[in-house]
Amino acid sequence: MxxxxxxxxxxxxxxxxxxxxxxxxxxxxxHRVVYLVPTLELVAAGALLVAMPFVDMDLAWAPFLLALVVLAHAGYRALGHHMDxxxxxxxxxxxxxxxxxxxxxxxxxxxxxxxxxxxxxxxxxxxxxxxxxxxxxxxxxxxxxxxxxxxxxxxxxxxxxxxxxxxxxxxxx
Missing domain, CATH: 2.30.29 (PH-domain like)
Known part of the structure; x- marks a missing residue:
């Protein structure tokens, strides 16, 4: 902690x-409105993770990796707003x-x-x-x-x- x-x-x-x-x-x-874009990025990352089973298994790593990058970016932006x-x-x-x-x-x-x-x-x-x-x-x-x-x-x-x-x-x- x-x-x-x-x-x-x-x-x-x-x-x-x-x-x-x-x-x-x-x-x-x-103001809480600054968290709108990180929240939308979080939703987009969730959509990428939901789409993973529908992608060819040989390429399933690509949406997973992209979702991780989008999640990291959303978390960094949200933390930046929180620290300001x-x-x-x-x-x-x-x-x-x-x-x-x-x-x-x-x-x-x-x-x-x-x-x-x-x-x-x-x-x-x-x-x-x-x-x-x-x-x-x-x-x-x-x-x-x-x-x-x-x-x-x-x-x-x-x-x-x-x-x-x-x-x-x-x-x-």
Whole structure:
């Protein structure tokens, strides 16, 4: 179980600045719609396995091998989506992603100038959207966060944290 967890858990907590008082406000996983393509690949692999008895026995290895490749690809894509996490803390936002090698992109709350929430029609129907972070830097590692579930609530969460830290000036009542 330890190996499975080590491969399938992005371990967000190890990236926190605990001695500085950093706490997680929200940990955002990708919306479940991203698992549609791996699921279709899984169905295609199943269809290849079902078709094996109807193929000449001398060539039965070909659909079996193809099914294994499709299954491995579907599993890798699904694991990649599972490992992709966007985290909002009281000090910064960061994204951890990657299966075999992990990448971490971080941005302090003070550097966030603008957040654009894009919700395409199918995203509005299914409940997801995409974030686009703007900062003073030209190119940053944390610009587009795609397939965020309930993007309006997540945007309000970020705005609330920014307001509480006092980065945008005092609150007017």
């Amino acid at each position: 330890g190996l499975v967890r080590a491969v399938s858990d992005p371990n967000i907590r190890k990236h926190l600045l605990r001695d500085e008082g950093e706490v997680i406000v929200d940990e955002v996983r990708k 996490r966007f985290v909002i803390t009281n000090m910064r936002v960061f994204r951890v992603h990657g299966v075999l090698s992990q990448q971490l992109a971080t941005m302090p709350l003070a550097r966030i100038l603008d957040i654009t929430v894009r919700k395409p029609l199918h995203g509005r129907l299914l409940g997801f959207g995409h974030f686009c972070f703007e900062s003073a830097a030209q190119e940053q590692g944390l610009r587009d966060i795609r397939y965020v579930g309930d993007p309006d609530a997540r945007d309000l969460s970020i705005q609330r944290v920014v307001q509480r830290t006092g980065l945008r000036g005092p609150r007017v009542n």
